[in-house]
Amino acid sequence: MDLLKQFRRRQTRWWDLVVLWAALAQMAPLLSPQSSGEYEVKAAFLYKFASFVEWPEATRDEPLGICVVGKDPFGGALERVVEGKTIGGREFVVRRLKAWQAGEPCHILFVAASEKQRLRPLLGQMRHEAILTVGDVPGFCEIGGAINLSVVESRVKLEINLDATARSGLQVSSKLLSLARIVRSTASAASAANGVRN
Amino acid sequence: MRTVLFVGRLACTAVLAALEVRGQNGLAEASLEQLLDIQVTTVSKKEQKLARTAAAVFVLGAEEIRRSGVLTLPDLLRLVPGVQVAQIDANAWAISIRGFNSLISNKVLVLVDGRVVYNATFSGVYWDQVDVPVEDIERIEVIRGPGATVWGANAVNGVINVITRPAKATPGGLATVVVGSGPAAQGTLRYGGPAGTHGAFRTFAKYSRFADQKLADGHTGADGWSRMHGGFRADWELGRRDGLTVQGDWFANRGSQTRSTSYLRSLAGLVFVEDLSINGGNLLARWKHTSSGGAETSMQAYYDTYRRVDLGTRETSDTGDLDVQHHFVPFGAHDIVAGGGFRAVRSTVRPGGAVSLAQAERTDPLYSAFVQDEFRLAPQLWLTVGSKVEHNSYTGFEFEPSARLAWTPGSRHALWAAGSRAIRQPDRVENGVRMELATTPLGANTVLDVRVSGNPTFRSEELLDFEAGYRAQWTQNLSLDATAYASFYSRLATLQPQAPRFTGETSPVRIEQQMLYGNMASARNYGGEVSLNWTINGRWRMAASYALRRLNPSLPPGSSDLTYSDATPRNQIGLRSEVNLWRNLEWDQTLEWVQQLRNGRAPGYVRADSRLGWKFGEVTQLSIVGQNLMRSRCAEFGGSGWLINTMTARKVFGRISWTF
Structure with a gap:
């Protein structure tokens, strides 16, 4: 029993x-x-950045150019996000570049992970352009990139290098700064970037 | 149990209360904070490569490891489909894949960061010596089935590969404190930072204390133990193409065990408590070079040493290992990995304990070389062929070839098949043990001594294995992995009774019965594993797995079975659920059903683990973990030789961790 x-x-x-x-x-x-593909979310971030970053006067009347350099990971998600959107009356234009060339009408340059091996020369070239560089590989900000999108524990995390944004003459809103991890260039990276410029 | 249900119901209410009514706007309308809070699904290159791997591979990732909430590596392996983890007492586990489970199950090879922790003296893994701070593990790769072509001898039924994070992934400080029932406790302190301009280091110290468990009769098992563990890892990037890693560990375990004087369960023996004491450490260096053409070369050297006093036997072991691997892609279509290695193990087993060996000290060199080529036969058809050649000091040359075929029709499906040979090398026990098994009175003035003797002509155990598998990624959220295998083992270990011998002693009359190690058993094993992964939505993921093993040994009459083929359940089911209840509140559950062991020494059981975790900002994490919630005590395995089994207890503990 x-x-x-x-x-x-x-x-x-x-x-x-x-x-x-x-x-x-x-x-x-x-x-x-709430789950989304990594690059759908990253595409949304690229679009959002336009509202939280101010570019110098000279580039204000053109449409906002979002450029992707390297192998495009978005698969159309970027176009879907910016389609029909305007910020301050300015439309968005998405461009895909094989390699960066001075004079491309870009405001935001997304550097795809495929460019990992060529980051240092690329960022050296970008040093004084009024362009927000956005990276997709660990250590991007440490070698002079402006913003890096990393995935930690399944969530996208932001890293910002203020030296890089200042050099490019960009104003980053405090709102964006408060949500990002502030990263400094490592000494050797700064000198490497200098070396490229000189 | 009630508490669990209460917590569960509370959690459900929390979900309902916390549900956010969010419009169906696209991601573009989300705020920055909301975007940061969205869980993303990532597909790495490794996963893509995994899809066409012609082997039953499972990868346990860092996130699943973090959410498991477990304290020991064996408990972590419970999350891997097809792995049987059975606790014997507080400090010993029997862990195997596809059967043949025992205290030192000898057919699964285990590595930590490329260092073999499988012990060649006794053939098996001392799980109480293998510990990695859970926070430092990047992933655990488990291969079910033979992996001998790359990994070599003893990778017969599977390979378990624990891989830690590079030092640069763990900067800053981390402190973790665990306090729980029993009382059990664990504390970890870790600190990492830059090492020079192109490097990073981390170092940790960890203390664990595990409480005594109870014997089957309710008495205390006196098997509690504590462990001090410290270690470091440093990685440097030497230019763009070279990387150097140096890492090391040191540990000291102190505890005790309840054992019997009799090896055979059928004979009553005296039960007593004996000390268990282990010290050990290792140092490893690995250099990796990537050539401009993309070829990778790695060189690794390590030294590993320990002193162990277990079941009254004093054992010391020193291992030196050198390994070179080269991975290159000649002519485009081929992907070749080749390598060579040398290992020397010097082990000393001091006479006087329960086990004594023919030579107290022995050094065994092992030479190995392998080559494996993966090439494309047709656009979606890949063939991998290769072999390992080894020379060991017991059986000379051994060959472990394999051929694997993978077919990937479309990106969502993969079919594969493989045939391989693997061997399990003899160990020092089989080669030259001398062990008093039992002394039994036969009559008023007659005594029978049963002795076990090693056999210098003992050969390698052999496996011929045939597998096939199917992998499907039906949608981004639903995937399946199924494997079926037929394994044919031969020359498995047995004990062969020799003719009884009169020793000459007359009062009492002593008759000696010698049992000699032999290779007389064979076995067939048919089975399969299925696992299903379902991401229901961004907040909820579920995984289910099932393993079937039909392992039938056959041996000539008179031989004693040493294969441990009956210490395995035929059926095993695992369920796992990970739910994000609200923002940073997680609720995770594991449910495991293990059928009764075929030897009847442990009943079937259901094991439920549950974890509730909170994250307070970026700095603090808090979790409450309940393990083995269904029963207050449960036997997972029988005793093993002299070792008396204790009951796995229900455990509840809290964990808090800070990063700084």
């Missing part, structure tokens, strides 16, 4: 857990689907 009781008790415990699980399953549709 005792044994039977014990068995029953054990079963209830087991069932309680199953019921709990099932209850959770019921709630699944209620939980708002």
Whole structure:
């Protein structure tokens, strides 16, 4: 008899857990689907940056150029995000570049992960351009990039190098700064970038 | 149990209360904060490569590891489909893949950052010596099935590869404190920073204390133990093409174990408590070079040493290992990995304990070389062929070839098949043990001594293995991995009774029965594993797995089975759920069902683990973990030889960690 009781008790415990699980399953549709592809979210960030960064006067009347250099990871997500959007009356133009050349009408330059091996020369070239460089590889800001989008524990994290934005003459809003990790150029990277410039 | 349910219900309410009514606007309308809070799904190059790997590979990632909330590496392996983890007592585990489980299961090779932790003296892994701070693990790669072509001898039923994060991924400080029932406690202190201009280092100190568990009769098992562990890792980038890693560990374990004087369960013996004491350390250096053409060369050297007093046996071991690997892509279509290595193990087992060996000290050199080529037969068809050649001091040359075929019709499906040979090298016990197994009175004036003797002509155990698998990524959120295998083992270990011998002693009359190690058993193993991964939405992920093993040994009459083929459950099911209840509140659960062991020494059981975790900003994490919640005590494995098994206890503990 005792044994039977014990068995029953054990079963209830087991069932309680199953019921709990099932209850959770019921709630699944209620939980708002928040997961998105990494590059859909990163594309949204590129669009948002335009509202939180001020470019120097000279570049103010052109449409906002978002350029992607290297192998495009967005697969159309960038176009979908900026389609029909304007900021301060300015439309967006998305361009894909094989390599950066001076004079390209870009405000934001997204450097794809494929350019990993060529970062230093590229960032050296960008040093005094009024362009917000956005990277997709660890250590991007440390070698002189302006903003890096990294994924930590499944969430996108922002890193900003203020020396880089200052050199480019960009004003970054305090709102954006408050949400990002501030990174400084490492000494050797700064000198390497100088070397390229000289 | 009630507490768990209460916490569960509380959590459910929290979900409902916390649900945010969010419009169906696109990501562009989200605020910066909301964008930062969205979980993203990433596909790495490794995963793409994984899709066409013609082997049953499972990778346990850092995020799953963090969310498991576990304190030990064996508990972490419970999350890997197809791995049987059974706790024997507080400090010993039996862990195997595809059967043959025992205290020192000898057919699974285990490595930590390229260092072999499989012990060649006794063939197996001392799990209480293998520990990595959970926060430092980048991933655990588990290969089910033979991996001998690359990894060499003893990678018969699987390979477990623990890989730690590079030092630059762990900058700053981390302090973790765990306090729990039992009482169990753990504390970790880690600090990392730059090492020169192109390098980074980290160093850690960790203390763990595990409480005594209970024996089956309710008495205390006196198997509690503590562990001090310290280590470091430093990585440098030497120019653009070279990288250097230096890492090391040191540890000291102190504890005790409850054991019997009798090896055989059928014979009653005296039960007593004995000390368990281990000190050890290792130092490893690895250099990696990438040539301008993309070829990679790595050279690795390590030294590993330990002193272990276990079951009254004093053992010391020193291992030196040198390994070179070269990976290159000649003629475009081929992807070749080749390598060579040398290892020397000097081990000393002091006579006087339960086990004594023919030679107290012995040094075994091992020479190895391998080549493996992956090439494209057709646009979607890949063939990988290769072999390892080894020379060991017991059996001379050994060959471990394999051929693997992968077909990837479309990017969402992959089919693969493989045939391979693997061996398990003899160890010092099989080669030359002398062990008093039992002394039994036969009559008023007659005594029978049963002795086990090693056999210098003991050969390698052999496996011929055939596998096939299917992998599907049906949608971005739903994937499946299924494997079926047929494994044919031969020359498995047995004990062969020799003719009884009269020793000459007359009062009492002593008769000696010698049992000699032999290779007389064979076995067939048919089975499969299925695992399913479902990301229901950004907040909820579920995984399910099932493993089936039908392992049938056969051995000639009179031989004693040493294969441990019956210490494995036929069926095993695992369920895992990870839910983000609200922003930084996580609720994770593991449910595991393990069928009764076929030897009847442990009943079937359901094990439930649950974790509730909060993140306070970027700095503090807090979690409450309940393990083995379904029962207050549960036997997962029988005793093992002299070692008496204790019950795995229900545990509840809190963990708090700060980064600084």
